[in-house]
Amino acid sequence: MPTGFKAKALAGALFLLTAFAHAQAPTPLPTHAVRSISPTDVDFRDLEFLKAEIGPARVVMLGEPTHGEGNVFEAKIRLLRFLREQMGFTTVVFESGFYDLHKAQQALEAGRPAQEAIGSSVFNIWTGAQEFQAILPLLGPDGLRVAGFDPQLSNDYGADQVDDLREFLAPQKGAGQVNYDYLEEVVSYMGEHFEMLPEARPADFEKEMDKVSRLLDKIAAGSPGKRADEARFWQQNGRSLVAQLRDYATKSKQQLDENSFKAIDSNPRDAQMADNLLWYLRQHPQEKVVCWAALPHLANQLENFRNAEIQVYRPMGRAVKTALGAGQVYILGTLGGGGSYGSWPEAGRPVPAPAAGSLEAELLAQPADYAFVSLKHDAPGRELTTYAFEYKPLAGPWSEAVDGFLFVRAVQPAHPASLMVAAGPTADTAAAKARPTANALNPGRVLRQVRTATAGTAVRGVVLDQKTKAPVPYASVSVPASGVGTVADGQGRFGLMVPADAQLVVSSVGYATATVPAAAGGLTVRLQPSAYELAGVQVRGESLDPRKIMKKVLAALPRNYETGHYSAEVYTQRQTTNYDTLAYETESVSQFFVPAGYHHWAGGFLMLGAVPQHLTKEVHLTKAFPKSQQLFSEQSGQGFNAASADPVRTSPLFNASTLRKFQLHLDSVVERAGQTVYLISFVAKHANHRSTGTYLTSEYSGRLYVQQRDYAVTRYEALWQADTAYINRATRQWYGRPNIRARLYPNLLATDRTDHVVEYLPGANGRYHVRRSVGRNLSVGRTLGGPAFYRQSSCTEYFTGLPLDTPPILSKAEMTLGDVHKETAALPKPVYHPEFWNTYQRPVK
Helix, strand or coil: CCHHHHHHHHHHHHHHHHHHHHHHCCCCCCCEECCCCCCCCCCHHHHCHHHHHHCCCCEEEECCCCCCEHHHHHHHHHHHHHHHHHHCCCEEEEEEEHHHHHHHHHHHHCCCCHHHHHHCCCCHHHHCEHHHHHHHHHECCCCEEEEEEECCCCCHHHHHHHHHHHHHHCCCCCHHHCCHHHHHHHHHHHHHHCCCCCCCCHHHHHHHHHHHHHHHHHHHCCCCCHHHHHHHHHHHHHHHHHHHHHHHHHHHHHCCCCCCCCHHHHHHHHHHHHHHHHHHHHHCCCCCEEEECCHHHHCCCCCCCCCHHHHCCCCHHHHHHHHHCHHHEEEEEEEECCEEECCCCCCCEECCCCCCCCHHHHHHCCCCCEEEEEHHHHCCCCEEEEEEECCEEEEEEHHHCCCEEEEECCECECCECCCCCCCCCCCCHHHHHCCCCHHHCCCCCCCCCCCCCCCCEEEEEEEEECCCCCECCCCEEEECCCCEEEECCCCCEEEEEECCCCEEEEECCCECCEEEECCCEEEEEEECECCCCCCCCCCCCHHHCHHHHHHHHHHHHHHHECCCCEEEEEEEEEEEEECCEEEEEEEEEEEEEECCCCCCCCCCHHHCCCCCEEEEEEEEEEECCCCCCCHHHHCCCCCCCHHHCCHHHHCHHHCCCCHHHEEEEEEEEEEECCEEEEEEEEEECCCCHHHHCCCCEEEEEEEEEEECCCCEEEEEEEEEEECHHHHHHHHHHHCCCCCHHHHHCCEEEEEEEEEEEEEEEECCCCCEEEEEEEEEEEEEEEECCCCEEEEEEEEEEEEEECCCCCCCCCCCCCCCHHHHCCCCCCCCCCCCCHHHHHHCCCCCC
């Protein structure tokens, strides 16, 4: 064969092979470059193509790979603005509580700020992110309506639903037959723990809900109008609650955690989310709706994907698209080509590098930072691999699941919402950092040390519970202002040397403090339990109704207590013992600044509210914790930091909207220092986050001393009981497992309770402020795989007001999230100065 012919034949063969290879290679998908994902960019010419892409769809679903991409939130908000302003969409419906968002819409219609309404309804995974804040100006009477489709309770509004249901049904005959207290107990537990109350039975809950349903049926069948419409909402909400309880009951039996949870386990929730959304669409036929959720929930058909777990998952998007028709629903997902993701406060996790041949790899090869691809029009039925679900590669006919993708070259983690710095005097940074001098501090008493006197009378005794006659173990026994003291043993026995004619002060968490004269020989001290049960004292007269008295207390708060900026110097004593051994002891002097508008120890909604600033200036550490222990676990909770020392500002008991969550009783009327004082006991009907302001609490009760003259609370006594049943169940369930719950719940608790006593005094301007706050905690139990413990901790704080023009401690530049939400701001770290403590006079008790 001639050489030239061979060369031509070889060239022809190579051409055919190349042509065949090109025929087999997938054609790159057409893309639309998107100029910006900024929510403030309202030049929508780069998004005009979406009008034809979405077409006549009534529902647009905006999905995200996880809940941890801050710039994806921003991209979705820009799309939301486009859909509203260019395509007439009217409503945004969140993957958050069905009831919560219903109440949020009512709040918006009543003129409440979007910040408040959304912060009390939408899951914090979004509302706590800075990037999400740009959505708030779009919502309200002149903007988008809001709704939710999740059967779970997502925020504070959810805790109100049984109270609101009772109020709604009150006019109906037979409404009193419903056991609202039981419903409240079950629903509040669901909202706080995202599981079923262990002792609840779904059948009992459904029995009560059947009573509710019959009452609602009568209202809904009545005359058309707003009340009938509201009854129909309550009907759907009841169905949603029952479905969610059944789902929690099933998951409780399976003991699912984040490692064992599979996609199929979400099917019941997805089914109810779809049902709630479809109900909303039927009730509001004129509305065009945008759904905000994680993309897996919004997806359509997944049966043909090459993943066995995904094939049996039935997302809500599938049910909604089937019910409305394919042309009525458009599903838009987001893809991340790189970067990192994570929900605050987690550290960002890197997005995995996409494999060759994946859609993300194809889009990364193009120049645009943001681009749109249409699967509906340009890739119907085409096999693709993407990382659209939680950044895990998934192959299948993606056009059956999603109609289009918005591509973001580099995603970024969500950032915590910025703090709102209260307006006030500008802090002088140099002055704020200057070390205090001794003459700036308040006179007082000597710090008590746990020691015994070297001479005097030998006293031995036992401490008993006055009610049960049982020993009170490890009670604190001391001689005031002498530095003499000890701790009783496990049988309540103690012994010490005391000065002649001394008085003994005996205290223990959960008991009223007793003062008794020291006597040689055997001494029995009986402590009165301070569990504040409602007393049986009968006091007649309408004016002595405790609820009316409390309403007068609330009405008088603005004139009785500091409402503007307030600064104080704080002397603090902290101590922790384990059994009869001193484990930790310290004293400190600090400056505390409380801004106007401070009402929540953590800053309230998104932590954007006013928060106090606390700068420790001098510290005297006499006993440090072992390195294996952390201060947070021993010295935390109510009464253990200055931010929680003022319950009049921070407790839900002093909020008109949550007062109804408390049972009140007028125990007595007494004379104190020439003033008539009401003694009002209180107990939270159900100790949940809404009624306590905290979590994992089984009881919140106490007593108030209310001065008749001005309706000021001059003394507050409270008892907090931890939810040891839940904690112990979680400890046993998750022990030894490689997940965060195992780290959160290491201990089995026999008891964990905290006393908090606060005394108020009027200042020079006549307004009351905290003079002294005493927190005492008792925690008894054992660490699984570790030792037993019997820990008693105390924190006593004395407040002395500073001049009203005292500036804040931190400037706006210094006021970062970490500084403000720690008990001590790091400006600078204080060190021990013996010359200071040798001359400092401690406050007098």
